[in-house]
Amino acid sequence: MPDLKxxxxxxVSMEDDLLSKRQRIFLDACQDVGIEFSPLVGITCLDESESRYLSTAETTNWLVERIRSRLLSQG
Structure with missing residues (x-):
């Protein structure tokens, strides 16, 4: 997942007022999920109950769900 990183x-390095609508959705979804990039396990985040770290596949799926949700709500 180096491309995602x-x-x-x-x-993240862009000024807020320079972000496109889709970049803002991506960034907000990453923040919703609490995405983390680990050199040991790659992309990860805590599950919704914050009791365990999700696998890369689970994290990616949750991120995609959040992006879709935000895109649909912008509508």
């Missing part, structure tokens, strides 16, 4: 770093 690069995209995240690029969006």
């Amino acid at each position: 690069r995209m995240y770093d690029a969006v």
